[in-house]
Amino acid sequence: MCSYIVEKAALVGSAKGRKGWVRIDTANVYFDHPYYSTLDHVLAIDFTNEGEGGRDRVAIELSAESARALVARILAALASGEAAHGEPAGGAENSMVVTA
Amino acid sequence: MSHYRGLQAETVTFRAHNGDQGEAYYARPTAAGKYPGIVVIHHLPGWDEWTTEVVRKFAHHGYAAISPHLYFREGSESPDDLGARVRAAGGVADAQVMGDVAGAMAYLRSQPNASGKIGVIGFCSGGRHTYLAACTLPGIAAAVDCWGGNVIVDNPKDLNDKRPVAPIDLTEKLSCPLLGIFGNDDANPTADQVNRTEAVLKRLGKNYEFYRYNGAGHAFFNTWRDAYRPEQALDGWKKVFAFFQRHLAAAAPSIAAE
Numbered sequence: 001m002c003s004y005i006v007e008k009a010a011l012v013g014s015a016k017g018r019k020g021w022v023r024i025d026t027a028n029v030y031f032d033h034p035y036y037s038t039l040d041h042v043l044a045i046d047f048t049n050e051g052e053g054g055r056d057r058v059a060i061e062l063s064a065e066s067a068r069a070l071v072a073r074i075l076a077a078l079a080s081g082e083a084a085h086g087e088p089a090g091g092a093e094n095s096m097v098v099t100a
Numbered sequence: 101m102s103h104y105r106g107l108q109a110e111t112v113t114f115r116a117h118n119g120d121q122g123e124a125y126y127a128r129p130t131a132a133g134k135y136p137g138i139v140v141i142h143h144l145p146g147w148d149e150w151t152t153e154v155v156r157k158f159a160h161h162g163y164a165a166i167s168p169h170l171y172f173r174e175g176s177e178s179p180d181d182l183g184a185r186v187r188a189a190g191g192v193a194d195a196q197v198m199g200d201v202a203g204a205m206a207y208l209r210s211q212p213n214a215s216g217k218i219g220v221i222g223f224c225s226g227g228r229h230t231y232l233a234a235c236t237l238p239g240i241a242a243a244v245d246c247w248g249g250n251v252i253v254d255n256p257k258d259l260n261d262k263r264p265v266a267p268i269d270l271t272e273k274l275s276c277p278l279l280g281i282f283g284n285d286d287a288n289p290t291a292d293q294v295n296r297t298e299a300v301l302k303r304l305g306k307n308y309e310f311y312r313y314n315g316a317g318h319a320f321f322n323t324w325r326d327a328y329r330p331e332q333a334l335d336g337w338k339k340v341f342a343f344f345q346r347h348l349a350a351a352a353p354s355i356a357a358e
Binding site: 004046 | 144145175185224225288317
């Protein structure tokens with residue numbers, strides 16, 4: 001079905017699109033008809049910077065199964081990465097921790 | 101005489117809602133003559149290549165067809181980027197779309213090839229817009245709603261500033277014959293919602309034809325998607341052209357009849 005249902009996530013991050021690396025502050029996430037994929041429905045994520053007008057996006061379209069698998073891999077990567085680096089992931093980008 | 105009609109297709113500017121200068125895709129037969137007009141209202145994802153194929157299809161069949169870009173005000177990025185932005189913003193206002201459709205109709209009327217009759221066809225959200233246009237805009241001789249969802253609004257909280265009225269509540273004002281094309285597997289509109297829409301049309305004595313297709317869901321005419329169903333789509337297009345032929349094109353038979 002076609003709908004205007006969009007889940008918005010506020011983000012701290014960056015994405016590489018047509019114009020190279022850009023800061024992003026929002027992900028618009030929706031499960032609906034695609035633009036490019038031939039699948040009937042996709043889990044679509046549009047990474048954008050709404051603080052700068054949201055004119056550019058880095059867009060992804062995934063099958064529902066792929067999206068669920070990706071969620072699991074994201075969580076696994078965070079867990080293993082945190083374990084490997086000995087610190088919790090998170091914090092503002094560009095924050096500088098200066099130790100005496 | 102050549103078997104296939106020559107046609108010309110291009111992007112044009114037109115006077116849209118509020119006098120804004122909009123863009124539209126316009127295709128018409130190149131042979132001299134008068135042709136009925138068709139406004140093609142694109143679906144929610146945007147003014148895409150499939151939409152332009154539909155416009156050219158109508159020109160091939162002897163119509164002057166135009167599809168206004170409903171998201172042109174968002175910027176000059178690619179139509180799919182604009183569609184994504186419009187989706188995230190909750191869509192465009194019905195009043196604006198009706199103004200853009202009226203502007204597209206005026207564009208067709210102003211062309212030297214205009215026969216004077218205009219039909220409107222829309223797909224998905226465009227189907228809903230077509231229903232709305234047929235109830236609110238003067239001068240439409242025939243309307244085709246292809247799987248327009250949200251004609252019926254069951255939850256009043258789904259109404260908002262952009263879409264303040266459920267089109268079904270305007271059915272009394274429907275002023276032209278209406279053709280509806282639906283897939284029975286569609287989730288929006290569901291078969292039940294289509295039945296309920298039909299019941300209202302019947303109760304109000306409206307001139308309508310509804311065709312429902314088994315084994316088909318939403319957007320089953322769309323050749324770019326898994327949803328495409330060739331057998332059902334071929335039959336559906338036949339219904340569309342027969343309907344427009346009957347109501348718009350007494351003097352301009354389809355290519356098959358020439």
